[in-house]
Amino acid sequence: MDLNVDNTRNYSGSGNERAGVQNNGAGELNNLFMTLLVAQIQNQDPLNPTDGTEYVGQLAQMTQVQSMETMSKLMQNNSVLMDNLQVLSTAGLVGQSVMVQTDTIQVEDQEINGRLTLGQSANVVTVTVKDSAGVQHKIELGKQESGSVDFTINPKELGLAPGEYTISVVTDIGEENVPVEIAGTVNNVRIPLEGGSALVNVSGLGEVPFYKVSQFGPTNNPSSNNPKQGVLS
Incomplete structure (x- = not known):
């Protein structure tokens, strides 16, 4: 501090x-x-x-x-x-829970909680996690109404090795650029010496600009929605 x-x-x-x-x-x-x-x-x-x-x-x-x-x-x-x-x-954010809009995640051993926002209802919603080699791991969420949808990424069940992954959402109605937010805890805050926006180091995400933080405080437990854990594609 x-x-x-x-x-x-x-x-x-x-x-x-x-x-x-x-x-x-x-x-x-x-x-x-x-x-x-x-x-x-x-x-x-x-x-x-x-x-x-x-x-x-x-x-x-x-x-x-x-x-x-x-x-x-x-x-x-x-x-x-x-x-x-x-x-x-x-x-004052250090140690606080936040949600960050992003398309990349840093996978370790812990589960990662996320939230996507659908503009329209869909019968098939799939969260795709892709590693640097292009290997895809999918989380099938099934039928979902429009609005916020919680999900959980379990590295052990998906067989995800530690590292950086991209995350995206595909629906059967072809909705593109579905916003994805990832929950995490703020580890530290860095102020660039050359000026500019503060950089927030968030667990599961790494360092992100402050303006990408979309929610302060804990979110609902995604497990309450019973999302399906993905299978290796």
């Missing part, structure tokens, strides 16, 4: 440093404009002085530029604030 706090400080500091540089740049631009405007007034032809409306127009343009810069700085400051709030919120 100390590492997370240190990274949070570094992350916040980098945002403040960027804001400081931008403030200096805006001040220099304003000073340069005023210097040029004064020089223009001082060096104008006394016999043919510049129309005062031109100066007013230049001042109006400068005011517009300053307003745009102020808006840009406010947006960037808000972005830094949102990033810092995200860091603070993720720091």
Whole structure:
């Protein structure tokens, strides 16, 4: 947890440093404009002085530029604030149960609980787990109504060796890109030194971006739906 706090400080500091540089740049631009405007007034032809409306127009343009810069700085400051709030919120996730939308899983010895969401009812729903060699292992869920469907991946029953697998869903109605979520426990949270979204290390998934977390807190026990364990295809 100390590492997370240190990274949070570094992350916040980098945002403040960027804001400081931008403030200096805006001040220099304003000073340069005023210097040029004064020089223009001082060096104008006394016999043919510049129309005062031109100066007013230049001042109006400068005011517009300053307003745009102020808006840009406010947006960037808000972005830094949102990033810092995200860091603070993720720091308390360690040890918590979450669900993550994904198409890959990290298989070890433990069962992996998942959930898919059907847009339409289907008579045949199959969860396919495929290893790096292309060997498929299937979990037949049978007939399912539209909505959320829980399932369990049992590595021992499926004969899955430890490693990374892809996961997908096939139905008899041809529904494509069925969303799949996997349940796991947050092991740690890492804040990239170069900035960007926090990375959450979840059991059964590895490291995933924070924005892929679709649910916080435990889900229902998938075994209550009595899903069939797959057979090697």
